[in-house]
Amino acid sequence: MKAARKVKALAxxxxxxxxxxxxxxxxxxxxxxAKPCCWVMVCTVTPPIVCWEVCVPCPxxxxxxxx
Numbered sequence: 001m002k003a004a005r006k007v008k009a010l011a012x013x014x015x016x017x018x019x020x021x022x023x024x025x026x027x028x029x030x031x032x033x034a035k036p037c038c039w040v041m042v043c044t045v046t047p048p049i050v051c052w053e054v055c056v057p058c059p060x061x062x063x064x065x066x067x
Contacts, residue, residue, distance in 0.1 A: 038058040043051040 035057040037055040039053045040056050042054050
């Protein structure tokens, strides 16, 4: 009877530690902003010619003149 109570206490303790870790990681997580994606077609130059699309970060354009 005493062993079952110790196992329950240990399980509750581990569950509280896991819950605390989850809350800590959710609170301290940084927000990430993704850069816009520009899809570029890439092809091989030797046969067989194979093409695929690759996502690359879009270039930033310079400000218009006079601004």
